[in-house]
Amino acid sequence: MALMTTRPWKHPKTGIYYLRRAVPADLLARVGKREEKISLGTKDPVRAKGLHASALLELEQRWANLRCGAASLSEREAHELAAPLSAWWFDQHRDEPSQQTFWRTDLGDGLWPRRPPGWSLRPAVGAALIEEAADSSVHARCAMEDWCSEQADALLKRRGLVVDETDRRKLARAVAAVMQRASLALHAAMRGEAVDVGQTLVVRPAMPTSAMATPPAEMAQNSLLPISLTALVEAWWREAERTGKAASTHEAYAHAFRLLVAFLGHDNAHRVTKHDIVRFKDHRLASRKRNGDLVSATTVKNSDLAALKAVFGWALDNGRIIENPALGVTVAKAAKVKLREREFTAEEARTLLRAASDLTPGRELPQTYAAKHWIPWVLAFTGARVGEIAQLRRQDLRRETVAGYPEGVWVLRITPEAGTVKTKQAREVPLHPQLVELGFPAFVEGGRGERLFIVPDVKGQIAGPLQGVKNRLSEFARHHVIDPGVSPNHSWRHRFRTVATEAGVSGNVIDALCGWSAKSVGERYGSVSLKARTDAIMRLPRIEV
Structure with missing residues (x-):
């Protein structure tokens, strides 16, 4: 039910006051929405009252004009x-x-x-136009x-x-x-x-x-010119960055707006209408990825539209635009057909790891070759997200003394200091003995640059190069495991939990290793020690390829 208020309404998050008024039933078709929500542009309750009265008079006049029709x-x-x-x-x-x-x-x-009469018939009109x-x-x-x-x-x-x-x-x-x-x-x-x-x-x-x-x-x-869509995203990011939003979110949102600009053929935020957003949604649903597959409805809903709603919503709350054109636009949720489990089978895992081991350097960057050669193995024994491993630095691997392991243990530190970590919390994952035998610590120590698998851009940023490496890894995995029922990179994460559970590792330890949030308040108490993590990793079976 639309809200009817006779006083300013305070936004619970921003503190900015609004005029909110239900649209009369006879104007719903013309207005195109059930409620008018107009920012008063102030957090001062006294000033908001005066602005609210003025805005309400103007709104009533607008509705009266709409009832009169053409003028x-x-x-x-x-x-x-x-x-x-x-x-x-x-x-x-x-x-x-x-x-x-x-x-x-x-x-x-x-x-x-105004052109003078007969202007278009001038002999030199072409030269004049040029x-x-x-x-x-x-x-x-x-x-x-x-x-x-x-x-x-x-x-x-x-x-x-x-x-x-x-x-x-x-x-x-x-x-x-x-x-x-x-x-x-x-x-x-x-x-x-x-x-x-x-x-x-x-x-x-x-x-x-x-x-x-x-x-x-x-x-x-x-x-x-009036504010551009590109500038709108950057203005949103200047504030969002200070609230802890990840750089990957900025890149994803900026990408969605670049797609919108390309589709609309202009970059003017004030010209975007709800009809434009609906057309953009339909366009994206009909678009294809580089591999020829259609862009999924989930991507359009949770990535493209989510980005537009968030940025336009912020712009509305901050008085940059007068309405959020993406509000209410969504993609219907359809039941997903599941034909198999989401993790790699044992044979698929062996196939992919064998391909990684047999890979020889080509014309690609040494870092890209190293990513294809090492990251599948690391994912198999850590359950980490692919981006967390792809952004690793040399200093993120160290040898640590752990009770019960007199020769010490190699420990991988997954940390927001290196880049994006979904939970924004650092965690430590001991290396499996098979990774040590394969020479992963020697590879890390022998690296020339700080980053193991990516080359930062000219500004020292890693978001773009990181996405490029993730794409190359996805293409590499899909070449060897073609079943669309599994995700080329993320299925390692599903397999890790299955294998660890079969090995008798408790759920809270698996969550600590993989960086999953606690499911209850009780699970947030205490911590999983490095020894408990090491014992869990040592339980995992070797993978013979």
Whole structure:
């Protein structure tokens, strides 16, 4: 049931106040959602009350306009509707007026130029078009015109007005006139001249500035266009990183937005609609991966759409956009046909490990060859996630004294210091004797670089190279184990639990080795010692290939 509130609603996580109002039944089809949720852009409860009253009046007016259907817009009404943009624009740049570079006052009076009669029949029209295309001022003017049209659409949407194309253009021209006056006032302020904002800029907006069509934070940073989808992800990440979100999450979300930009053909966050997100979802469901398989519905739901919902939701809560276009878009959950267990069979494990052992260096990077040669073996005896092993450093392996093992034990430390660890907690996994016999410690100690299996990029980052190595490992495994019922890398993790359980290792020790969270409060008490972990690893049988 949609929420009906007569007072500001405080978001439980962000503390920002909102106007929330159920959409009347007769407007559901036109509005396209069951509830209006409008950010008031403040955490101050006193200020929120005044903004809530203004926003509620505006919302009621919008609904009244929608009930009236199509309307006509006079030039006077268009200028009155666009007037609040003037004060808002001036406020963005009043402190540093010289930094305003988007709106060019030398072009502001000449937008939407009209061609003279017979222009297209000129003998040299082709040369004129080529010359025009090379003129940078033409591109700047087009950007300004597009911006004004988008602001006009946003204003009409906020008021619930439905007008024809002529009146839409009329409002866009009114927006341009307001922007021109405000920008000229900024030029005067830049020269140190006194500017009477109250007279020059008409009126201040009655609506909360956080609900304006263009995000104040981006304009304050002198963005040449309304906020881009790419910039939106990066703005989200600047905050998410400080809350402990993993770099892999950033990469996954950024990838989803790159796919969206490529699909839409533009990078403007304010132009994205719910219909666009639905079309993108359908496009992704029909897309194929590099191996020719269709992208799974799970990937579209839990990766692509999850990323869009999270970032757009953050942008809405922080006043960057006026609605979350991904809200409510999902993929129906279908029952998955299971024809086999998810772990490798004993024969599949032997086949893959035999291929890894017999592999000879090719034209690929030495680190990629080493990954294919060693990582399957390490996964088989640690139950680790493939990324946790692929990002290993030389210092992550050490020899440790353990009671009952006089010659010491090689211990692998899986730690967030090396990269992404899902639980964000370091853990220690002793090496199985077969890994020692195969020479894994000698390989680690003989490494030249810090990273064993990846080469960081020019900025020293590992997210991209790490994903590349994981992809190569997946392709390598799939070449030898073709059954789609198993995951090329993750099935080692399933097999490890099965083998360890058969060897008599207790569940809490398996969880500690694999980095699984405790299932109950009681299991969170105490810890699994290095000796208990070593005893468990020593129980695992050798794998003869």
